[in-house]
Amino acid sequence: MNFYEPEGIDLPTNADSLDVLQAIYRSSKQPLYVRMRAAALALPFERPKLQATAIIPMGQAFAERLERAIERSAKVLNHRTIESSVIESKARPQIEIPPHRSMVPDRRFRI
DSSP states (O other): OOSOOOTTOOOOTTOOHHHHHHHHHHOTTSOHHHHHHHHHHHHHHHSOOOOOOOOOOTTOOHHHHHHHHHHHHHHHHHHHHHHHHHHHHSOOOOOOOOOOOOOSOOGGGOO
16 A cells, blocks of 8 residues: 655755655645645745844843833733732622523423
8 A cells, every 4th residue: 555656756866855845745646635744844944934023223232121121011010910909909799690590301400
């Protein structure tokens, strides 16, 4: 039983793994699931991932900017702690929830 059909794939002797994957997913003689798997494996090497980048202006050290960011974060965290303690000190009304009675006509739920 042969799951992989190598026919239709011509590779040069110096082909790397990306060349092999590209040859497999471009070959119309391969089954679709094999081509899809090869395309999925090759994708990270063909298209760059989107990611955030920081642009730091000239003349400012990274450490200085990091320290200022940490100070700003601490202010926000302290502010949230104060607000949450004020909210927790207020009395909240208690709501009684009656037990749920099933609407399913089942003998297990009969009284």
